[in-house]
Amino acid sequence: MAPSTLNAPVPGLPYFAPQHAISPGTPVKPNGSNIPTLFTPLKIHSKTLRNRIIVAPMCQYSAAHEGPQIGALTPYHVATLGHYALKGAAIVFIEASGVQPNGRITPNCPGIWSDDQIPGIKAVVDICHAQGALCGIQLAHAGRKSSTCATWVSARHGKTSVRAGADVGGWPEDVVGPSGGEAFTWDGKGSADPEGGFWPPRELSLEEIEALVGDWAEAASRSVEAGVDVIEIHGAHGYLIHQFLSPVTNRRTDKYGGSFAGRTRLLVEIVKAIRAVIPEDMPLFLRLSSTEWLEETELAKQYGSWDVESTIEITKMLSSLGIDLLDVSSGGNHPQQRINMFKSKDYQTKIASRIRQELRASGSQMLIGAVGLITEAEQARGIVETSLKDEAEAAKSMTEAKWSSEPMADAVLIARQLMREPEWILRVAWQLGVDVAWPSQFDRVRFPRL
Known part of the structure; x- marks a missing residue:
């Protein structure tokens, strides 16, 4: 039998996995006409995304x-995350992984504080690579939102959140934040309130903050050892970094509080520490809540809040420190936020577009990722598409402030829609008239060829 007819394996795996002739989710004719930007490659340092669709971290x-x-x-994680890679995603992100044991949202969240956790991550990396996808990991610390129970456990109790006590693996005495005490409990309900869903945090000491920066760097080093291609820092959704950024939750009077420089110091130190230990050509992403949706509330009038202007300011700073892509999310730091994020279809993509415009105007080439209720083919295409013919025309348009011709973002991050419909990427390609490769094992059940 001629070698070309063999079912060749992916090299370097401890098990057999067949090589795909063409990486799933990429156009069969990559140089064909009318291929939307959504299905064109995106190069970030040494890594190339096969399309512009990324699987967002999902707890x-x-x-x-x-x-x-x-x-x-x-x-379980190999099966679920591997399937997204099989069905054409460019990057598959492993969910928020605690850089410290008390940095997990729940006792059942993954972590990367120990070398013992490397093999599980490598197994996910291997299955993603076998399908032609990149694998990323989101490094996180939940801060005052930690030591809660899984969402379905809370739902069984008719609540949105249930505290996790020591009896179920929680750490009530080691929930931390930039500021501490009963008043800083996320839902505003004290520890004596039986309806409360969160524990009151204790304030981190300076020594603990310094150790925390080191733990982020060590987690990044373990990620590299596990073979991860991309690292994302989780600075959104009311978790620890976000808590430091916001004047609503950070009332410190030392160098990590007060001014904008003080409140952003932890994030800046974490970015620098991670960049120092990962390969120079490794992509580094950052997820931020671009706004807390607290503008014009009494809280914001009294303390201020983290808003889009704050995000633009810190993003311009971080661009020079090695952040390659900003993953634009929002909310999560306080229950008084003025939006229902599950009912607002384009609530974040417009913000992503504005941030991208501001960055380009400042000379930054940092990429922008849009996330949040992206569910339809035309919607996803429109976010990353530009009507301009070439880069020269794009540059001219920018100087004339004709922003409408610029894409809103450079990539889209999809979460819940892929949980509902793992083949979403393949369906979107078909709806947009793009003939993309399917995984070899699924080729005989593919949609009709275009």
Whole structure:
């Protein structure tokens, strides 16, 4: 039998996986006409995305809360994340992974504070690479929103959040934040209130903050050892970094509080620490809540809040420090936020567009990722599409402030829609008239060829 007819394996795996003739999710004829930007490659340093569709980190609350496998990824994660890679995603992100044990949202969230957690991450990396996708990991610390129960556990109690006590693997005495005490409990309900869903945090000491920066760097080093292609820093949704950024939750009077420079110091130190230990050509992403949606509330009138202008300011700073892509999200730091994010279709993509415009006007080439209720083919295409013919025309348009011809973002991050419909990327390509490769094992059930 001629070698070209063999079912060749992907090299370097501890098990057999067939090589795809063409990487799933890429156009069969990549140089064909009318291929939308959504299905063109995107190069970031040494890594090339096969299209512009990224699987956003999604909490699964499916890791062990005790024993030798605490915080480790399991075959469940290989199955779910691997399937997104199989169906054409460019990057598949592993969910928020705690850089410290008390940095997990729930006792069942994964972590990367120990070398023992590297093999589980590598198993996910391997399955993603076998399908032609890149694999990313989101490094996180939940701060005052930690030590809660999985969402479905809360739902069984008719609540949006239930505290996780020590009896179920929680750490009530080690929930931390930039500022501490009963008044800083996320939902405003004290520890004595039986309806409360969160624990009151204690204030981090300067020594603990310095150790925390080191733990982020060590987590990044472990990610590199596990073979991860991309790292994302989680600075959004009311978790620890966001808590430091916001004057609503950061009332410190030392060098990590007060002024904009003080409140952003932790994030800047984490970015520098991670950049110092990862390969120079490794992409580094950052997820931020671009706004807390607290503008014009009494809280904001009294303390100020983190808003789009704040995000633009810090993003311009971080561009020179090595952040390659800003993942634009919003909200999550206070229950008084003035938006229902599950009912507002384009609530974040317009903000992403504005931030991208501001960055380009300042000379920054930082990429922008749009996320949030992106569910339809035309919607996804429109976010990353430009009507301009070439870069020269794009540059001219920018100097004339004709922003409408610029894309809103450079990539889209999809979460819940892929949980509902893992083949979403393949369906979107078909709806947009793009003949993309399907995984070899699924080729005989593909949509009709275009």
